[in-house]
Amino acid sequence: MGEVRLLKAEMERLLDFLRAVNNSRGSAQVQEFAWIRQIRDATYDASNTIGEAEYIRRRNRLKKGLLGAISRYSQLPSDLVKLHNVYVQCKRVRRRISKIFQSLNSFVNLGIGAIRVGRTEEEFEPDHGPVCQPFEDDIVVGFQIEFNEIVEKLLEKQENNLSVISIVGMGGAGKTTLARKVCSSPIIKEHFGTILWVKGIDLISKIMKQIMEPGNESREINQKEYKMRTKIHDFLLKKRYLVVLDDVWQTNAWDKINDVVKVFPDVNNSSRVLLTTRKEDVANHIQMPTHVYDLQFLDDEKSWELFRNKALPSYKRSMVHDLDVFEDLGRKLAKKCNGLPLALTVLGGYLSKNLSVEAWKDIIEGCALTEEGEMMGKILARSYNDLPNHYLKSCFLYFSAFPEDHMMCVPDLIGLWISEGFIPETRTYSLEETARKYVTELAQRNLVQVVHRSRVHGCIERIQIHDIFLHGWCIKEARDGFLDVINKTAGKAGESSSITLKAYRTSFQNFYDHEILQETPNLQTLLGFSLPSMSLMPDVKFLRVLHIENSSLKDFSRKIAGYIHLRCLRLRRCEHVVLPSSISQLIFLQTVDLRDTQLDLGVPYSMWDIPSLKHVYLESQFSAPWNRRKKGIQTLSLNIPRYSNCFQSDFAKLLRQMAQLTTLHLDMRDIPEDIIKTLSKMPRLVELYLDRFDRIDKLPDSQHFSQNLRDLVLIAAHLRQDPMPVLEKLPNLMVLRIQGYDGGESIYCSTDGFPRLQELELKLFSIIKWRIKVRAMPRLSYLTLRCCQEMPVLPLDFLNLPSLKELKLDGMPQITSDQTTYRELERKGCKVMKCF
Template sequence: MTSEKLESMGEEDVKELLSDFLAQRKFLVVLDDVWKSSSYDKISKILSVLPDVNNGSRIVLTTRDMDVARHVNRRSSIHEKKLLDEKESWELLEKWSFPEYRDVSSADRSRLMEIGKKLAVKCKGLPLALVVLGGYLSRNLDYDIWSGLVGNLDWEARRNDEPFWKIIDRSYNDLPNHQLKSCFLYLASFPEDYVIRVARLCKLLIAEGLIPHRQNRTMEDTAREYIKELVQRCMLQAVERSKWHGSIKSVVLHDVIREWAIAEARREGLFNIWSNPTDCDQALSDSVTAYRVALHNFAGRTEINVAMPKLRTLLVFFNLPAVSVLCRLKFLRVLDLHGLTGIKLLPSGVGILIHLRYFGLKKCGYRSVGVPSSASDLLNLQTFDARGSRIRSLPRFFWDIPTMRHLYLGEVRRWVPPEVGWLGSLQSFYFCEKTQMRAVSGHMTVKERRLAENGNKHIARRNVKKWAALFRALEGMEQLVFLHLESWRTQRRTKWRGRVFSTQLLGSISRHRHLQVLELAGDWLCGVGQLSKLPHCLKKLKLIASEELNKDPMPVLGIHPNLVVLVLESAFKGNGMICHAEGFPRLRHLTFEHVGRLGSWNVEAGAFPSLTHLNLSVSSFPVVPPLGLFHVTSLQTLLLKQHPMDESSICLSPVGKLEERGCEVIIKRLG
């Protein structure tokens, strides 16, 4: 069941679903960071109706409130987390104060250790205080600074006896510039424990004007440097890193640090968080006005318009009932409606938001979203993100917005291709087309079948012309870093008479000097002969469902010098592959998903000198990693996906040899 469907269900329906799912099962339920006893009571009521609750199942609950822990059944055991002792405190502080990326001499390290142990004691065994302080010390490896802290950490709490409040103060004030401080506070506008995608965050920060222009650097690069800086200072936690260059993909802000940042942001007038209409009234009475608002589970409907007509930023983290009211907020620069399921049609007057720089419509429901023609008037728009949403139609001149840098269009039904010379500043382009084809079945009369087939031929010819025009326009988009093109027909049995040829596509991007990520998916893709035209700057290539890769693509792909990630998903129809010596010099991640009946795979010695991760799922039996992999000493992880029909489909002998060499082998059963 999808998360969208769960969100649309009522509480009683969710209870019934959970009860049915857990019935006759042994389960482990973890309730993390529970603040109220009622949260446990709701789960307890569901579990009480199960036919067998004494089958070894367990519930683990974590809380900071001892009253919540005592509220649970008396038979339950309470494990009270102890504070760290002096030795453990110093070990944790030392780890964060002297990270691996800092080159510290033995003499300097020894000189700082004595004073560092005194600072560790002052943290009173609190892990978060030690981590935050360690992040500060790692940026200030100076004996005088460390010594000065011993007398200045007075531990006078600002609230609730939290002794690390002063450490957060000091870490925040130590940030090198005002922009980085604002970026840190901006993170607190997201809900508690919200996993923030760095790509989305960077675009928001740029649209907000919080990222400065630097010579020979893109603002996206500067924004990522800011995020990396905050992670290294332990003010932000990295959740996921990129497979191909190790950069941070997602982050989360610790809830205690977030509370501090919310208070500081409100004091500085950076943003407000509203959960109900009374928050609007409070914002109007504040001495410092904030023109940025994040709505968290907001209960009001039109109060946002009445309260602050000059609002600059609106981040919505719930299902907003009234979308039309947004058009009255004429000064909006950032509007993010990520995940709203109730949107059917954007207001026709959306073009009045001429200051808009970021427009987020990602994953907005099951229904198609209509984009009105007035959207072409958003002449300051930098980012339009509608991935995971269905776009009913796209205005012709929407392509002609000169400031557009990141354009993500998901499941577009009706569209007109851009003209040559448009979107010259585009850095990211995601385009997914779903073509409606008429079904042709044996139950039709001869006349009906002929009409359907002729109609599908007409649609196919028209689509070929549109894609050809798009490819011509791509040639002028020389700033592209990311390109995802996807085209599917809804009637799978309908044959394409006018398939888009890959020659024009790859020819249009062969001279792009900045393109790093290329993802091609759908019913038309490139043949092996055209893969040599891929730009050599490419670092990630993903091919999905190609109908033309019936020849071995590995000899051609292996010569690309900068390729780091390669994914072939249902994209190879051949019987064998060969990877030549010295091929794929920088490839680190290789994935084969459903590549067909792979009869043989020969890996010559010297191939894949940098390979660290291999994911393999094929239809052939048995699944045997090629012997040439034993020459790849860099391999760290091998994931083999096994078909459930054959328990012996994986040959364990060569796998065991890889394990002996230190490679982690994971075997996953499919189905």
């Protein structure tokens, strides 16, 4: 394997060069593209060759004992042929690399192509200040009047007929984010029983997906258009609804939606449609009561207010010398953005990381920005080139792989980044921790929008990229050798030109072309979204990431076993999926995510033999092979139906072997009570979700739970013993949701109990009294009581909770605002909310 080691060293030289090039993108000349393309192709060839050698080595190491030795010897002739081919390939790639560097040295000696070396990962430390508020909050900074007027119009009592409110403005003006802020307003959520959000194209199908029960979407969507329209009409007929039609371009879109069947019924109950568009004639074309809000650019003062919030956040202002100088320069820069919120936000995020007078002056003196599109392009290029290293740049460009307006779950995104090799190993942080830092850095720079964050842990949970400029800019930049986007509009527009770098990643979005895969046999990443029919190519053997959503797959089981380099297999809401027993050959596979995908034949036992398997998400028929390897699994999420007592016994044995688990989500009917006893075998468990038990007579003592447990959800039909004395002793518990206590009339929390608990939800607790001693739950901020209808009044002991900010009462009409505890909580500043 000496040639492989030499090739690894050569590949590191290539990677160093590419990293340096990536740090100086924007200055490359046309002549440089030939070398960049050759070096990048050689790097992928080297990586694939090294991967084949590593696969043979790992596979043989797994074959132990007598049977393993027999298997190794039986495959020896075949392995020798493969190793010889690897040797020949290594020699060929090394010769190719040598020629490239000889040519490159001549090129550099001519004085062309100077390359700036960027910061290394160890030197990169992100800003540890708070992440700026979501972009939606910033929009209200400039459009508070419009926000109030739109909310008022949506709630107008005098207008019972169905009406349309339209927000009109150019791209980047804040239409979508203003609409999203309106829809997230508590008063809007309370007023409308149903809120649907659909975007631009394929409106009927997207509405159907939102109104169907989980698991029935694919079957319903395949019905004829007439039936789909009728089903939507009948669903909305019983609701007071708000439908958001976002980013509508065609004037006849409304006519198409209501063709043949009137999809949005008018039942005189004040239902509304909120429409966003860049074209005023689209808003005016609708033949029904319509109110149009033309979103104007921000004036100078509002522009400065928004820009200051981003470029000079409050936590930095005290550390800035010559603040007056920065404010003077900032007002000039804000004015250059011509009142466009997106430009103000992104430029402010960029300059918050470059707090030097020279950097601010450079933009003022060097940017003659007139056209909005040209202005945004320059700002985005500056922000991108300023990212600290090539890893973070790759993470940002990866957003081009997802469809426009796609909401991304941060843990899922991090899993993809790690599988792609975008997250470097460091001495200080785990891969996941570094990836979280990257998410925070992109949010602080306002290159992504924070859609949702944990109010307890503070971590960012869901993000989006702006659908107009940022997403389009990412796609354009990614096509220079990073990733090709293939969709209905572009078709093969992502295909490489003579000076554009060939990409080794492809994303099909609402469009699939079999020929494109045939042209890219060395593809390493394949993503697909909403593909009516997709067939994998057996020749795409170097694939490392396969991520498919809302699609129908052909011949999946016959081809997946050939992808021996696969790290991440994620199929969400897909049809016709069969996992073959040969999946055990994918010995590099770390993630299997099949949420909302029903397997036709269940999960093969052999899947558990994959040695590198870490994260498993299943929603299907399930077998419990307790005698298989499962020691390295860190995340297990199962949504499975009822099984026999025999299965339950094997399942408990399965869990006892997973000592490395940090996250366990179990959603099944009638979880056996013995499952709780297995928790003592999981000392690293941080997040636990169990839904649901038929009954639990007694929780085990607190020492049988992981002392690292932070989040716990426990759902039972009958919980016989007060759970508080056990759970209050968990030292790190921060979030607790528990349901189904009916074992007595009271529960009790003792002094110093729940020392770190911040969020607590009790549902279906049949209690009359709740005693809370002084110093119990000292950090509790959010308390929710759902359907605890036997509790006649709020306990006076709630006044012993010093940190309580919010009390939510759901389905508890017996609690009234004239009760003493209710009034005292509000007087102390606690927000008390009631919903039914």
